[in-house]
Amino acid sequence: xxxxxxxxxxxxxxxxxxxxxxxxxxxxxxxxxxxxxxxxxxxxxxxxxxxxxxxxxxxxxxxxxxxxxxxxxxxxxxxxxxxxxxxxxxxxxxxxxxxxxxxxxxxxxxxxxxxxxxxxxxxxxxxxxxxxxxxxxxxxxxxxxxxxxxxxxxxxxxxxxxxxxxxxxxxxxxxxxxxxxxxxxxxxxxxxxxxxxxxxxxxxxxxxxxxxxxxxxxxxxxxxxxxxxxxxxxxxxxxxxxxxxxxxxxxxxxxxxxxxxx
Numbered sequence: 382x383x384x385x386x387x388x389x390x391x392x393x394x395x396x397x398x399x400x401x402x403x404x405x406x407x408x409x410x411x412x413x414x415x416x417x418x419x420x421x422x423x424x425x426x427x428x429x430x431x432x433x434x435x436x437x438x439x440x441x442x443x444x445x446x447x448x449x450x451x452x453x454x455x456x457x458x459x460x461x462x463x464x465x466x467x468x469x470x471x472x473x474x475x476x477x478x479x480x481x482x483x484x485x486x487x488x489x490x491x492x493x494x495x496x497x498x499x500x501x502x503x504x505x506x507x508x509x510x511x512x513x514x515x516x517x518x519x520x521x522x523x524x525x526x527x528x529x530x531x532x533x534x535x536x537x538x539x540x541x542x543x544x545x546x547x548x549x550x551x552x553x554x555x556x557x558x559x560x561x562x563x564x565x566x567x568x569x570x571x572x573x574x575x576x577x578x579x580x581x582x583x584x585x586x587x588x589x590x591x592x593x594x595x596x597x598x599x600x601x602x603x604x605x606x607x608x609x610x611x612x613x614x615x616x617x618x619x620x621x622x623x624x625x626x627x628x629x630x631x632x633x634x635x636x637x638x639x640x641x642x643x
Contacts, residue, residue, distance in 0.1 A: 384594060386415050391598035394428035395435070395605025399563070399613050401504055401542025401625050402632070404429075406497065409490050409536050410636075427595045431602030433570040436563050438603070439610045443560065461561070464520050465527035466568040472531045473573070480534055494636035496537030501629040503546050508623035510549040516557040518548070523561075525551065530565060540566065545622070555617050563610075 393411050397404040408428070437444065447458055473480075518526075529547035533540035541562050548558035616622060 384597060387594040387598040388601055389415070391428055391431065391601030392605050394598070395432060395602040395607075396609055398429065398432040398602070398606055399541055399609050401500065401539040401545065401622070402628055403497075403500070403533075403537050403539040403542070404432075405533075405536035406493050406538075406632075409493065413490055427574075427599055428602045429570050430574045431599035432606040433567065433574070434599075434603045435606030435610060436566065439607055440560075440563070444564075447564075458564070461518055461520060461523040462564055462568060465523040465530065465561075465565045468524070468527040468531035469534060469569050470572065472534055473569075490536075491636070493537045494633050496535070497629045497633035497636060500537070500539055500542055501626045501633060503626075504542055504629060505623055505626035507546050507549055507626075508620075511555065511620045513549060513552050513554045513558075515552050516554055518553060518557065518561055522548065522551050522553065523565075526561065526565065530569070542625075555620075555622065559614065559617055 389411060390408060393407050394404050397407045450456075451459055526544050526547045529543040530540055532538050533543050544562040544565060545555075545558045548561060549555065553561075616624070
């Protein structure tokens with residue numbers, strides 16, 4: 382992986398992590414085009430850590446407020462995030478190797494076409510939920526949203542897309558769905574990052590050039606991710622979230638055409 386490839390992957394990650402178009406799916410497609418067949422989940426998780434930093438920077442006031450609430454005894458959001466994180470955490474622990482083997486192989490990405498078509502349908506129908514006005518999220522809501530997040534372990538399924546849509550289908554407002562979606566990403570990304578450092582410690586720290594390239598890609602994903610969050614919040618405020626469905630449809634058509642040689 383060259384510095385140019387690290388830059389491209391970091392940019393793709395930053396742009397696609399928060400938009401409902403699946404960063405994992407896009408990273409796989411671009412890795413396939415650039416023929417980057419090494420590091421697989423190492424690239425994936427390091428770039429996700431970059432976008433995690435973008436979340437902290439963008440919503441630092443919101444998170445500081447939630448920390449103050451926790452200290453003062455209001456732990457509702459903490460338990461919502463905890464319960465919502467369980468499905469993806471359990472699935473990742475039990476099936477990490479199988480997911481890596483079957484879904485992160487750049488030589489076999491034909492499954493992405495049908496998944497992007499499913500995302501097209503889900504995001505399109507989100508247009509009918511713009512009038513939701515409930516901001517409270519119950520533990521049951523959090524668990525169901527967490528199940529949606531666990532599905533997004535598979536590339537092509539957008540984590541932000543599925544979690545926001547799951548919340549919308551339960552009557553939760555776009556604003557509350559948006560904030561909870563990205564709050565819910567923190568434990569998963571932190572856990573994945575810590576697990577990455579432990580499992581690939583020798584690979585990461587034995588080669589200084591790999592560290593620099595991954596760090597460079599991470600920096601690019603932080604900067605691009607921050608500005609995409611600004612853009613996405615503006616899109617949601619204008620009730621245009623469903624517009625992304627047409628992008629998913631386009632990607633689905635292109636992938637299916639490529640897969641079947643049309």
